[in-house]
Amino acid sequence: MSTDVPHIFIDISRLLSRARNPIPTGIDRVEYEYVHYLLQNEAERLTCVAFHPIGGIAPLPTHAVRKFLHVMGQVWGGDVTLRSRLPRLALRLTQSVLLSRWTVPRYRGKSVYLLVSHHHLTHPRAIERFLSRHGSLFVPMVHDLIPLEFPEYARPSEPLRHARRMETVSRLANGVIVPAKAVAQSLASYMQGRSAQDHVYVVPHGLHLELSQSSGRLPSRLPADGRPYFVCLGTIEPRKNHLLLLHLWRTMVEDIGQAAPRLILVGRRGWENENILDMLERCPALQGNVLEYNDLSDPDVVNLLQGSLGLLFPSFSEGFGLPLAEALVLGIPAICSDIPVFHEVAGDNATYIDPTDGPAWLKAIETLMTGKAENRAPSHTLHTNLFNWPRQVAAGIAVVDKTAALSSRTGEIDPAR
Incomplete structure (x- = not known):
């Protein structure tokens, strides 16, 4: 692996939390496709991680993640016989967060923490601790700002929660991926003085249609x-x-x-x-x-x-x-x-x-x-071709690599952050 590309910590917390749901939402599919692509094409520079309310964010065993993803793909494809198995696999992975928090050594190379769902953006301290521990940059994906722009369509508590998410993104993110220009424009006013043009990248989603x-x-x-x-x-x-x-x-x-x-x-x-x-x-x-x-x-x-x-x-x-x-x-x-x-x-x-x-x-x-x-x-x-998932994930990973390269040149990476 080239020393110029960063190690990627990709978070699969949302997939673990959705193990009891046999039918994916759009954001479920996005996280699945990013993890699947990285395991297939960039495994040598990949570590899967997840969030636990007690244990914070910690790495997961790659072989167990592969098994979980395989079963999840089968369930989403209509295999009802595996539905009861998926929550058990998710529980084991979630429990492993508590163990790996203490047993896995810190990663000290150039690295990026990639979060392609909104999961635990309301827990900025956990994210900050992980970034500090590994000297990592942070690249989240913001799917929309609907709870802030149209609060009448959200649960009563959701606008405040989403405002906290956007505060975390604005304060901690080194680069942000969004699926559309319309989302980028909405996000600009929440970047707290930072130039959205320099930090926000539009990468449309792909499709899982066999x-x-x-x-x-x-x-x-x-x-x-x-x-x-x-x-x-x-x-x-x-x-x-x-x-x-x-x-x-x-x-x-x-x-x-x-x-x-x-x-x-x-x-x-x-x-x-x-x-x-x-x-x-x-x-x-x-x-x-x-x-x-x-x-x-x-x-x-x-x-x-x-x-x-x-x-x-x-x-x-x-x-x-x-x-x-x-x-x-x-x-x-x-x-x-x-x-x-x-x-x-x-x-x-x-x-x-x-x-x-x-x-x-x-x-x-x-x-x-x-x-x-x-x-x-x-x-x-x-x-x-426009909505091909491998192509779109590759574009998202290019944003990760570009963010790392730009931060290296500007001295933005701070392992003691």
């Missing part, structure tokens, strides 16, 4: 009547604006009955969603016409999207918008909110509508139903 392995089989619970359908992907919460679609579907069903396509909601149930759940469970017009799936595997989601009339994504705010990117790569038409980050992701390959303009959404949906929309499917080849 298109060549797609079977084309729809989930077994989907009615086999051949009725057309649209898909909405995302956690069921107010920010995702499911209510807009539910009201539109009630209107369509009342107007045209079974001639209306189905709406399929894919995502776990989130928070403060009582109005959404009331409609799903109690509105007569939606019964059998709107279906909800909370635990689909990655292959099931691919198959579902490929068989759909299109993706509907009326979210009020997003840090990136992985479902939109998924639709682009699959060549599926998408109708989405007219917000800056979606334009970054999709360019001219989506239909943009104000998330509050119900009549415009209904008109666009009806246009796709007739099959008469111009340029119905986005360009496949244009976006396949």
